[in-house]
Amino acid sequence: xxxxxxxxxxxxxxxxxxxxxxxxxxxxxxxxxxxxxxxxxxxxxxxxxxxxxxxxxxxxxxxxxxxxxxxxxxxx
Numbered sequence: 327x328x329x330x331x332x333x334x335x336x337x338x339x340x341x342x343x344x345x346x347x348x349x350x351x352x353x354x355x356x357x358x359x360x361x362x363x364x365x366x367x368x369x370x371x372x373x374x375x376x377x378x379x380x381x382x383x384x385x386x387x388x389x390x391x392x393x394x395x396x397x398x399x400x401x402x
Contacts, residue, residue: 328394329385340365340383361385364397 336342337349340363345353356363364384384397 327387328390331383331385333383339363356385361387362391364391364394366397 333348333352335348335352336344336346337353338345339349339353339356342349355361362385364386365382384394386394
């Protein structure tokens with residue numbers, strides 16, 4: 327399984343500087359379902375005057391995790 331999502335969630339797990347409530351809920355969901363984020367640290371996908379956000383996530387199960395390497399999500 328591979329899911330590419332615009333999460334609208336901030337979380338340190340995917341290289342943001344903070345984790346907000348929506349990010350915490352997503353982290354808990356991924357943990358409970360044994361899912362993984364495969365994004366490499368790249369440029370932020372949303373940039374504002376006060377902060378940058380990494381919201382585009384690629385999520386995979388353990389079987390797919392072994393097959394994914396050097397994944398980049400979004401347009402660089």
